[in-house]
Amino acid sequence: MTDITVRSEQVCFGGTQGFYSHESEACGGSMNFALYQPPQVRNSGKLPLVTFLSGLTCTDENFTTKAGAQRVAAELGVMVLAPDTSPRGAGYPGEDDSYDFGTGAGFYLDATESPWSDRYRMYSYITRELPALIAERFPADMSRQGIMGHSMGGHGALTIHLKNPDTYRSVSAFSPICAPMQCPWGEKAFTGYLGGDRETWRPYDATELVKSKASGAGILIDQGAEDDFLKEQLLPEVFVEACKQAGQAVELRMQPGYDHSYYFIQTFMEDHLRHHAATLLA
Template identity: 55%
Template sequence: MKTVSEVRSHGGTQGVYTHRSAETGTEMTFSVFVPDHGDGEKLPVVWYLSGLTCTHANVTEKGEFREACADFGLIFVAPDTSPRGEGVPDDAEGAYDFGLGAGFYVDATQAPFDKNYRMRSYLEEELPALIGDHFPADISRQSIMGHSMGGHGALTMGLRNPERFKAISAFSPIVSPLNCPWGHKALGSYIGNDQSAWREYDACALIEDGARVPDILVDQGTADNFLEGQLKPELLQAACAKVGQSLTLRMQEGYDHSYYFISSFMPDQLAWHAERLAQ
């Protein structure tokens, strides 16, 4: 692991780091905020997964999470959204919603993407081990959150790994790739045309198939221009209601899809995570 930068902020250290990933076969960049802590103290970890076109930098620079993380004693980890580098395949037309910056947090099975696009295994196995080895992280206390495509990643990863994550939340998540254009393009190309194989990457399908967690928190802006065509939070609401899965869905009046929205509710979501990570 190499240190790109470390700066003092809000009574802690904000760092950016790179390492060579065995899963993706590429250099991967991620950021970590570590609040001040006592010698030998281990802190709970909040994972944040970003959306389409983003890198680790978007939330690191605009998410306004550090003050809350310092107050609650939370390590905040922000990975990249896809592999990058020479030879990594991209969308043939350079579109924003597939390929570089759009890994959808899956392990691709279709060539040529299956060699590098292994974001699921990278985040479920490889990067957590690195965080545990190099930072004062209490790996027994982890939670996960994300935005848009990253909200999809947080929901599906959390539902697949309830023993690992004590809390799951999302901003404007893609709740059902089976039922939106972004999902059809990404999963069709990464996973193939058999939609039964998509279910492990669809939060609504996972809940229908028996996945359960104590609670899910979602904040969604009512002025989000992707609300009706891509995000469809009512599908998650219906899936949870049908089986009794606890969901707190907060429709935030007038907010859009941007980091102005995310940063407005980031401290509140982190307080929600901190309460559950303390249990």
């Protein structure tokens, strides 16, 4: 059985909010994650699992402490997993030089460029290694998984769902980076992690992915209308247009007055968890 370290566990809305670490083969070192287990785990067997992918600069703690997900997760009987956003302490040149590349900015892809390819393998970590650990150590029903995220994590949620629609049956996002091949954040990260050949970027761009294959799920996106990153970095209208052309069901809700912060996320978190529950608890 895979060894995990319990960093802390607290009772929360009758369930358990835990913070854990383990040695990751995909990421070449210790990785942290947070997991909320609702009170139903004591008498309901295995429960659905929703994974939340956080944005630039975040750890496993930002969402867990700021988004207010536990109350609704406890009501619904849904487990909520929050991984970290990158390996840490790899010691690569430039790893900590900026907020949008390196530490805290793994972009949920498997890097192919040296030295990043040795440890920055977040796609494999999120889709294979971490789920296998959760299935082994916790009462999660891996046949009922959903995925959601914010900003960089919204990009991750959309791309991971579109590439694995049978595994991640429900999907939603808060202010996602919708077309990373067309924005500065994405171009910087993809060039550094994947190299200069833009064709290799397409498997990690939700707008490009949906053009080739729509999923059967309905995608929910909430976007703050006053988000400072909306026009230059996020480009939800580009993704929605690609969805229309591909026949992908998507609901983009522009929320007046809201920005890019966790105040925005916590305001609509209940809607998102109920969106996932409608599929995973059906």
